[in-house]
Amino acid sequence: MSDHDGGDADPARVIDEHTDMTTLTDQEIMRLTESMGQEDVTSRPLISAPVPLSVIRDEYKNGSSTVLKKIDWLQANGWDQVWRARGDGDCFYRSFTIAYFLRILHSSEPQLQANLAFDAVQRALPAMQQVGFDPDLYEEFLEPLLVLLRGFDADTPTEWTLIQQLQDAERSNCIVVALRLVTSAYIRTHEDVFSPFLLSPTTFLPLTTDDFCRQEVEPCGKEADHAQIMALSEALHMGVRIAYLDRSEVQDINWVSFGPETEDPLTLLYRPGHYDVVTKDHLLA
């Protein structure tokens, strides 16, 4: 508690030429880019317009052939667009948000889907009160999400207007907080399910539900792991499928599913320490 110099709130590991670059976390990448005076991560958009998957492939050109094979598999199977979230520790929640809205936007009945999503958020609220979050305080964070969902009633947005709105820092950060609180409330109200899996990401020691939520879910900038992803997808009743671009030697790719079986689940792309959204362009057209 008293050591102030050189430390970080999390025990920082030494990163050098022996470090496996694919294991870097968002925060480590942020520290590295800061210290190298390279492009500051905070100057990147919170959520980007889609880039072709080949852009991601180029970043791995000299990297692991296993990862390259997986990227090629995605490409060959039509997963050709990546919507990037800023690597600031909130990328899962931002990726979830953009995928959530893209799913509504490209459904056959956007208004209906937006209304269903609105209802799903409303149904998550009692748990938030139950665990003691003050409605006066959390409504402020939920409002931007609900306004965007209600917006579909008046006028269906375009991809461009959606991205513009989600790039607004205050709006995007509020939605991140809202999703974090929904996630926390779900974990806290399903302690029996989650408690065996709540480990500190730095020490791998078990944490109490309260400690886990206070340390790893509620604060912004803390990366999401399986527990958070499972909780959010269950809380909003939205299936999530994540393509893991890891180095495991598997045929094709590891798609890991979370939450309920949903038609058109959200599809995210995971690279160690980072989440983006991956979509099939021809399905969106």
Add this chain to the structure above:
Amino acid sequence: MVLSISSRRLMKELKEIETKGTPPGIQLLKADDMETWIFLISVLGDETVYKGETFALKLKFEPGYPIDYPQVTFLSDDQYQPPLHPHVYSNGHICASILGSEWSPVLTALSICITIQSMLASCKKKERPPGNDRYVRSAPLNPKLTRWAYEDDTV
């Protein structure tokens, strides 16, 4: 004009304090604007090493509040001195996990005061943190620029 979330939240918190008051031992001294508030904090009862002492806690809110935590320091001037506490440096800087990696946007100015008050209440021995002088000599004015390492989880 559309108010920022920071101003809306602070107005809400101020109204709450005005209507419901503050907990025992915590008093709002100054909130003339939506930027800097000062609270007086004392630990009540006989079981405290700070019996009879009152401290002034300054909260400076930036536009990122409440997504981001405020700058929180104890005043150190002619009238008020920071408490002698193993997590409080003599320049008023405080090492507490909620003022860092465990800040949550549903915390408030008042919940910061309550946490700090209970941090003081649980103190058994009045002393400065080890390395106080070294830290104070090189500390930035803004405590948020210090990277704290939390060695215990009692605050």
